[in-house]
Every structure is written in C-alpha cells, then in structure tokens.
Amino acid sequence: MLRLEGVNVHYGATRVLWDVAMEVGAGEIVAIMGPNGSGKSTVLKAAMGLKKPSSGVVSLDNEELQNKSATLRPKRGMSIVLERRRLFPRMSVEENVMLGAYTRKPSEARETFRWVLDLLPEIKPHLNATAGKLSGGQQQMVAIARGLMANPRVLLMDEPFLGLSPAMVKTVCSIMQMINERGVAILFNEQNAKLSFSMSHRGYLLESGRVVLSGSGEEMLDHPEVRRVYLGIRETAA
C-alpha cells in the first residue's frame, strides 16, 4: 500500500538516506529500527512529505506522492504522529484532536471524533484541559487521537515511545495494536530492537541511512546480527 523506492534525502550537502526501499501492506504494523542518527525519522518525514526526497518514489496505492505537498497526504488516508508529540500546547485537548480532521468535513469529523474517543477513553476527562499541561503519556494519547482524526489507512508514528514510562510504553503498545486491529496500518520507528520487532509484523533495520536488513518481526529478532549488536546476546559456537 505505502511504498518507498530508491528514496534519497539530503540535508544541504549531507546525504542522510541512501536508496531506501520500504513497503507497508494493508493492516500491517511495520517497525523501523536503528541507532541514533541512522535516518529513521527522515524516512517517516519523507514518506509524509515533510521532507522532500532528492530522488526516488513515494507512493500510496500506486499514486506517486513524492512531489506533492504534505497537505495532500491526510486526504489520501495517511497521517503522522510526530516525534515529541508536537501538540499545540496552548490549545485545549479537544481543539488539538479536532485539528486532526483539518481537511475533512465537520460532519465526518464529528463521527470520527466519537470513534476516537471510544478507542481512547483516557482522554475524555481532559478534553477541556490545556494540552501543554498534560503528562507525557497523556500527551501521546492526544497526539495519537489527533493522528487518527484524519481517518487514516496508514498511520506513521515517529518515536512513539520516546520519554514514556515503562507502564506507559505498554499502554501505547496495546493502543497501537488495537488501532491496527481496526484495519489501520502502522509504520513506526524505535531504537529498542526488542520493543520494535516484538510488536510488529515486519521490520527494517536502518544503519547510516541504508536499509541493511529486513524481514518479519520474528526473523528480525532471531537474526544473529540483530542479536549481537542490538540485543547484546553473544552466540555460543555450536
């Protein structure tokens, strides 16, 4: 459904992505794992159109989007939960969530809003609170709710677990699975290999802007390279 082919991205003269190819199928959870600075966020930004690739193809259901602005994506069924939530701190939670349906008709938005509140009842008591005053976990819920308001088929999540308590990480994981069960594909990135691949159908390993490994969640977790470098498990010679 969402496909990246030969995507190259430059920041000024520095090349940060090298011929990246990825795919997210309908209803899949896909993880991008990699160390700090490997270009994980840039992949999501390029997919969303927030960073224009210098070459390559970004397509959604075979429609090429790489030259179209980010503002078109929500209409096509794609939305993003940005790193560090990026809520509108001085607006109320309800205003934040409703802005997620920016490109949609008010009547449709109302309907989705009910659906989202159903899915994330935790935010209900805080609807009139100022978003910037919520805890990190609450803010992440609001950010996810906002992302869902576009009624996306693909939800991109940039570092969804960043700065959350272990308990909150679990909650967010289960929310992601719940969203996925309702038919929304998810592409997210995360530094922790175990967390990334244990909850995803498929995963990619990104190093220095290149995809070095890909496979199903289990395959990734079992791969000796991943085990050695990212899980810290030394294989004993058989």
Next chain:
Amino acid sequence: MSRLSFPALVSAGLLGAALLALPAHAQEEITIGAVGPLTGPAANTGKDHRQGLELAVKDWNDGKGNYVSQNPPKIKLVMEDTSGKPEVAISAAQRLITRENIKMLIGDTLHSHVTLALMELAPQYNLPILSAEPVSSAIADKVLSDEERYQLYWKGNWNSSGYGTAVHDFYKWAFDNKTLDPGDKKIAFVVEDTDYGIANAEKVGELFKADGWTVTSTETVPPATTDFYPQLSKLREAGPDVVVSVFTVANSGIAFVRQLKEQALDTSHLAIYYPTKPEFLQQAADVAEGTYWAALTFSSELNPEHKAFSDRVQAEYGNPGTYSTAHAYCTMEIALRAIDAAGSTDPKAIAEQIKNTDHECVVGRFKFDKDHAVQSGPDFIPVPVAQIQGGKNQIIWPENVATSKPQ
C-alpha cells in the same frame, strides 16, 4: 472574579480617570499656551524655546516689557510637550484650549509638520495661533490657499526660501564688486538627503540658473555621512566655481570641509547651517579658514545685543542663550504686544494686531508679509553670510551689519 474582568476593571478605571480630569478653574490673568518638542530628538531646542517664552512673559509681568498700552494685562504661560509628533501636539493644544482656557497659542515652536496640523485648530476653535521657529514654505502656501480659513494663524519666522535668497544675493554682490570671480558660471551642491538639504539646493540652484549659471551636479548623502571622497572626485571632474554644502550634523560638515581642503579644489565654498554649531569651529578651524557660510543669525561674539541677551539667559537659567531662545522671546513679545494692543481677547482683534506688527527685537525687525510669514532680508530679519577669518566668524554680508570685509 473571572480571568477577564480584571483587565476590564483596569481599563474602566483608566477611562474614568480620563473622563474625570477636571478643567482648571478660571484665572484673572490672560493665559497663553505654547506647544513644542520638550522631549524627543529636538528636546534641546524645545528647552531653549521654553526659556525664551518664559523670560518674555516674566519681563512683561515684572513691568519690564515693551508695552503698547498704559494698562497691559497680566499674562500666564502654560507650555506642553509635543514629542515632535503632530497627533501629540493636537492633544497638547486641545488640553490647553479646554483645560487652561488659553486665548492664544504659540505653536509649534519648532516643527513645520506639527504646525501644519496645529493651524487647523485656529478656525475650529476660533483661536489665534502664532508659530515660532518653523520655516517651511508649505505653511505659507497653505495660508495662501485659503486666507479666510487661516486668518487667525500667523507664522513667526521667515520662509525656508530665505536661506537660498541670501546665498544667491551674497554671491551676486561678491561677483559685482569683484571680490569673487564667477569663472565658467558652474555651481555644484553636496547636501544631506533631507528636505532641508534638498529644498535649499533647489532654491539656490533656481536663482543661479536665472542668472545664466549651470548646475553641474547635486550630490545627496544620507544624514551624518562622513566620507565624501566619491562626491569630491565627481566635483573634481566637473570643476565648479561655487560649491554649496548643506548638513545639519556638524560632524558631516567637519569631515566635508577637511576632505575638500585635502582635494585642494579651486572653488569657492559656501556652507549652510552646520557652522552655526560651536563644535564646527572648535574642530575644523585649521581647515575652514576662508569658508563662507550662512547664516550667522545669532552671535554673542559679534553682536553686543545678542551678547546682552545671552548673558541674561545665562543669569536666569545657567546656560547661554541661542538663536532659538532669542527667537522664542521675540515671538512671545509679538503675541504679548498684539494682545495688549487689541485691548481684549477677541481673536479677530488679536490677529489684526499681529498683522500690524512692526517690532524691533533682538534677532531683527518683525513684520509680516501677505502670506502671514515674517519677512527676511537686510531690512527685516537679516540672514547674514559669514566668513571664517583668522579662526573666527565674521559677518561679511549684508554690508549694513558686516563686521569685516571678505578675504
């Protein structure tokens, strides 16, 4: 109390305070109002104006005035600040009108653009208005555009063309008596890029052209420029016989005269305005020798009357008097004498008496022209041309006030 109502309360309080400002109770004496720039960039000049106005009123009330009648009225002066802005000046004037019940307004004491706004109040409030130092010809043009409407407004200074006329008449006189050689009849200007600079260059150029001269160039530079080599190299190419420079910042003038001297151009140089600043002679005496300049309107060194006035100001306020102090003093005298002569505070009668003014004061003889502006020239307010001779200023023209011959 909700979050909103507190600011609302503050504003309501302020509004109330503004509305409750009570009018001052009536005085037996006649109140004259004045508005001028007591703060802002021109505050120094505004301070001089205030001293001059106050001194004139003090003299008047102390029995030392130049009276018209046997029974001159007692006068009270109230001066307000304009910050040099027209809308603030209107506030100040309306406050004087409504709260002090003034019978006449001196204003603006300095700015022409503020005066252009203030003069609208004369017909609206039936109030005689006399401006002090503003010179812009636009004011006189406005009076002439509707004399009926501005019959109560008078301009206590000459028109801005006065300088141009003086510069031209001086050169014509110097050429006629062979003090200077007109050469190829080429004149050039280096002036600061303000109305003052450009208007002066245009006026002088126009008068010279009428005598068959050519204007080789008019170079404009931003105010406070101190590097004139580009302009001077152009001058060198054009080879003018007369160069006129106009700057209001003394440092520009000092730099210009110094660089002109270095270039050793064979030309006569006349400076406008900046040599009136004392620092010019202090810092450029070595290179300014022989420079002509306009206009030496006030000089304690050369004119005993000016010296006496300056000393009085010094005794009263602890600082020497300037042209602005003297001019404000004279403007107030005109106002006082007009009220005295009118014998009432009837606005039309006062305006009529201003019109009839023919008054000899420390800066010259005040007589109004048809355009409601004071006349300039040898018989009225002189615009004397000076020359720096032996490191000192000497008046060389007009001849009736000259202290030295041109060298």
Next chain:
Amino acid sequence: MLEVFGRRPYLVLLVMALLLAPVPLLQLNDYILHVLTLFLIFAVFATGWNLTLGILGLKTLGHHAFFAVGAYASAMVSHYFGVSPWITIWLAALIAALTGLLIGFPILRIRSMPHVAIVTLAFAEIVRLVFANLKEITRGELGFWGIPPFDPIQIGETTIRFGLGNAAGSFAVAAIMFVGVHLALLLLLRGRCGLTFLAIRDAEAAAESLGVRLAAWKLFAFAISAAVVGLSGAVYAHYVLILTPTSVAGPEMLISLLAMIIVGGVGRFFGPIYGALLLTVTSELLRDFGDFRMLLYGALIIVFVFAAPAGIAGLKPRFSRKETETRKTVEAV
C-alpha cells in the same frame, strides 16, 4: 483559544461597545474626546499588528509601514481625485493588504525569526524613504496637507462633522471602526481560521502534517493584518489631516505601538486594546507631572512588563488564584 480570547470574548466586546456608545453624548470636552479617539485608532492598529506578531507568531516589526501606506493612500486618492474619504479608506485597506502580500512572499522563505524582524524593519524603512522621496506627490517631510476630513453626515436637523476640532464626530467614526474591526476579527478568528493561525504559531510542522497549507494561510494572515492596520492609518489621516513619513512610518511609531502590544499582551486578542488605552491615556494624564512625564511613562512601561510579563490581558488577580487553590485543597481532603 481560551488563552487568546478569554472565556466570553463577545461579551467583552459588547461591554466595550456599551462603554463607548454614550461617550459622544456626555458633553465631554474636546481634549478628552481627542485622546479617546487616538486610543481607538491605535487600538485597531495594535490589534491588526498583533495578528501576525502574536496570533500567528511571526516576529514582524514593520507594520507601521502598512499604517503609512493606508494613511497616504487614502489621503492622496481623496486629495488628488476628489473621492470621498468614506470610500478611500476601504481602498487604503485594500492597498495595504496587497502590500502585505508583497512583503509576505519573501517572509515565507525565512525560517529564522531575527531575520523576519530585520526584513520587515527594513521594509518599513523603505516605505518611509519612498514616501519621503516622492516629493512631487507626497511633499516629503514638508508634510502632506490638504487631506479632506470625512464628508459631513446629515441626520434630520443635525449635521455631524468630522476631522480635527469636530471631536464628537471623529470619536464616533473611530469607535465604529474599533467595534466593527474587532467584531469582524472575532467572527473570523473564533472559527477554523483562528485555530489554524494558532496551530501554525505553536507547532508549524504538526500543522503542516495535518494538512494546513502554511504558505497560503501565512499570506492570508499578512493580508488581513495589513488591511486592518491600513484602515486605521486611513482613519488617522482623515482625522489629523497632516502626514509626514517620519510621523507615521518612523521608529517612534514602531516603538510606541510595540509597547502597547507588549504591555497589553502579545498574542491575546484583547491585549493590544488594553495596552493602547493604558499608554495613550496615561501619557496624557502624566502631563500634570511636567518635566517628569516621559520619565514616569518609561517607568510605567517597565513596571508593567515586570509585573505582568504576559501583558494586562494575561493578568490574574491574586485573590482569585488563591480561591482556586483553596478549592483544590478542599477537594483533596
């Protein structure tokens, strides 16, 4: 939104309108009406500027240029072509809006706020120099005079006149503009448009990812903001009847207007109004202090900036905060 507008913005505006309505009938002296008229004109100016500065969050420092453009445009069209000022003020707003778009385009490409500030400041200086140098039509620093006041209006027996010296009429025009502009802006900003501006201000990337077309909205904000400021400039011109480039587009205008916005509350809808009222009225009230006037005026601004860093509109009376705290404690028990 709550932070920007408070709880009941329409009610606040209604109260303001009700306070203003009886003023011309109070037989106040012209001086007080003049000061209030200036307050209303500057309040609209400050509100317009606050749209980009506070609500959109772009550090634009050149809006006095739009004030000058509006003032000169209306003054010149009415003077040279004999068009009624009732019409030319709208033309002035339109011209100012177009000028706003013109400067908006380069601003879009600049990400760093200090650069936005410098570019807009330089733009204002260019506008001032252009008006100063177009001497043939503006008379430069000599001052553009001959600006017609608003045409008189005949209502039954009474004729309402405008311009300097006709204080009640001039106040009425300024008050109607004040209420009208603020009502229109409230209607505009309370909806999707205001949310969009605030979204851009608080998290531009997030706004873009949600489908907000940044460039179009920023240009729109620039145009609206410039139009409002231009309109206030036009009304100023037909009131004061004299314009010079320095008095309308000079640095002093910049400083006093910024002070109004900052003292009142940057980014709060009613903030600039309180700021304009406080600074316009107190600068006149302080005349009683003679030579100390500007000193006290400066001190007042400093005190307000320290005591109310979020502006007058952001002030919360202390006892009310205590009240809420007490309530919380009770709940906790």
